Amino acid sequence: MTTGIARAEDLSLLTGPAEITRVAGVGTAVSDTSYSQTELLEILGIEDPKIRSIFLNSAIDRRFLTLPPEGPGGARAPEPQGDLLDKHKKIAVDMGCRALEACLKSAGATLSDLRHLCCVTSTGFLTPGLSALIIRELGIDPHCGRSDIVGMGCNAGLNALSVLAGWSAAHPGELGVLVCSEACSAAYALDGTMRTAVVNSLFGDGSAALAVLSGDGRVPGPRVLKFASYLITDAIDAMRYDWDRDQDRFSFFLDPQIPYVVGAHAEIVIDRLLSGTGLRRGDIGHWLVHSGGKKVIDAIVINLGLSRYDVRHTTGVLRDYGNLSSGSFLFSYERLAEEGVTRPGDYGVLMTMGPGSSIETALVQW
Numbered sequence: 219m220t221t222g223i224a225r226a227e228d229l230s231l232l233t234g235p236a237e238i239t240r241v242a243g244v245g246t247a248v249s250d251t252s253y254s255q256t257e258l259l260e261i262l263g264i265e266d267p268k269i270r271s272i273f274l275n276s277a278i279d280r281r282f283l284t285l286p287p288e289g290p291g292g293a294r295a296p297e298p299q300g301d302l303l304d305k306h307k308k309i310a311v312d313m314g315c316r317a318l319e320a321c322l323k324s325a326g327a328t329l330s331d332l333r334h335l336c337c338v339t340s341t342g343f344l345t346p347g348l349s350a351l352i353i354r355e356l357g358i359d360p361h362c363g364r365s366d367i368v369g370m371g372c373n374a375g376l377n378a379l380s381v382l383a384g385w386s387a388a389h390p391g392e393l394g395v396l397v398c399s400e401a402c403s404a405a406y407a408l409d410g411t412m413r414t415a416v417v418n419s420l421f422g423d424g425s426a427a428l429a430v431l432s433g434d435g436r437v438p439g440p441r442v443l444k445f446a447s448y449l450i451t452d453a454i455d456a457m458r459y460d461w462d463r464d465q466d467r468f469s470f471f472l473d474p475q476i477p478y479v480v481g482a483h484a485e486i487v488i489d490r491l492l493s494g495t496g497l498r499r500g501d502i503g504h505w506l507v508h509s510g511g512k513k514v515i516d517a518i519v520i521n522l523g524l525s526r527y528d529v530r531h532t533t534g535v536l537r538d539y540g541n542l543s544s545g546s547f548l549f550s551y552e553r554l555a556e557e558g559v560t561r562p563g564d565y566g567v568l569m570t571m572g573p574g575s576s577i578e579t580a581l582v583q584w
Contacts, residue, residue: 239383241439241582242393242429243327244552245320247313248282248539249403249423261285262294262408262418269415277512277533281422281540284309284403296408299467306342306404311351313425314399317545318352321395321427329356333392334363336382338374338544340459341405348399371457372508373572374398375426375544376580380445382430390433398545399425407462407469417470420511426545426552439555440566440582446491450575453479457573480510480571481517488522488567491579497565504554504566505529509536509546514571531557544570560584 253261255273258281264270284305286294297305314337322328335358337348344351347366352358363385367378375398382394402421407414431437450456456476462469473479488499505528507518515532518524526533531550535542542549547570554560561584568580 239386239430239432239442240434240437241442242431242437243321243323243325243439244426244428244548244555245317245322245324246424246426246545246549246552247316247320248425249284249309249313249401250282251284252280252282254280255419258283264410264415266410269412269419272415273419275512276419277536278420278540279537283423284401286408294408296465302404302467303342306339306401307344307351309401309403309423310339310342310344310348310399310425311355313401313423314348314352314397314427315355317399317425317427318356318395318397321429325393325429327393327429329358331393332358332362332395333389334365334382334385334394336365336367336378336385336394336396338367338370338378338396338398339400340369340371340374340543341400341402343368348397352397369459370544371459371572371574372510372541372543372546373570373574373576373578375547376445376568376570376578378544379428379430379442379568379580383442386430386432391431393429393431395427395429397425397427398543398548400543400545402541402543405459405468405470407465407467409465413471414469416472420541422540422542424539424542424545424549426542426548428548428551440560440584442580442582444491444495444581446487446579448483448487448490448577450479450483450577453575456575459573476575477511477513477517479575480514480577481521483577484518484521484569487577487579491567491581495581499523501565502567503564504560505532506547506550506554506566506568507532508570508572509533509539509541509550510571511541512536518569544572546570
């Protein structure tokens with residue numbers, strides 16, 4: 219697959235359709251139960267005014283979550299790590315299967331057409347991986363190629379798309395699907411601390427799938443032209459998911475400064491993405507940014523000079539689902555596809571942010 223563009227005038231003639239991966243379909247799924255932020259405050263018995271303020275000022279209306287069962291008196295007790303791993307396996311497989319089936323329907327394909335399945339998750343560890351479990355669950359041909367991207371966090375959807383686009387370019391005419399399935403309920407620590415309050419106010423369960431195909435110019439979705447990455451090494455610990463010895467489980471940590479760190483470096487990676495293409499930011503008609511949180515979105519908007527209209531789907535997904543980790547940007551892509559406003563020749567930028575701290579981007583063209 220061509221990953222760079224030599225001249226602006228060549229943008230519409232990139233090497234030929236056999237070498238360019240196109241998006242063929244998209245599908246999403248969520249877990250069974252949703253809650254408003256106010257409902258969660260009451261269910262979890264949160265009375266600290268600072269923590270309540272975090273929940274209520276998150277720009278999130280509802281999220282899909284699978285909470286711990288009620289204990290004596292109706293309280294929700296923290297779950298041991300083993301139970302959380304079981305929860306992740308059950309929810310991630312179920313959502314992943316449903317998102318995959320919805321995606322194939324969107325692409326006009328069936329399970330028998332699938333030739334490579336690339337799965338992403340960071341909310342639990344599975345061996346064999348999510349791809350193997352989904353193949354077994356749905357009865358997919360066991361000869362289907364597969365890959366798993368594990369532990370890369372909220373940015374991982376674009377890391378995986380880069381891998382799958384490379385596979386697709388090398389296998390023209392064969393269908394590949396990316397599945398991001400994040401059971402964020404399985405990564406919660408209910409300990410009442412400010413560290414976990416930020417996480418508990420933000421994330422929700424969700425899965426998204428994207429079908430790709432090369433060598434067929436009839437595919438209506440955008441062509442995937444180029445990727446660019448940036449690892450902010452000075453902030454390597456600002457977003458992390460590691461073992462909490464006090465709680466005897468994994469726990470996610472978000473540095474309060476991370477929105478500003480990510481925002482301050484956004485221009486660097488976007489400039490690299492557009493370098494050599496002859497494009498400027500103003501030439502990008504569609505921005506699909508990870509719904510990382512209100513402050514993160516605001517920082518991206520300010521530093522890249524975007525409008526609120528540019529990130530309408532990003533903020534809409536945050537409002538309706540919370541932060542869905544690696545699949546958030548695909549929920550936004552699905553909304554853009556349903557909106558029907560894209561036109562042939564339009565350019566779009568996909569952008570995700572995650573642990574590391576890192577920023578991933580892709581340039582696409584309809």
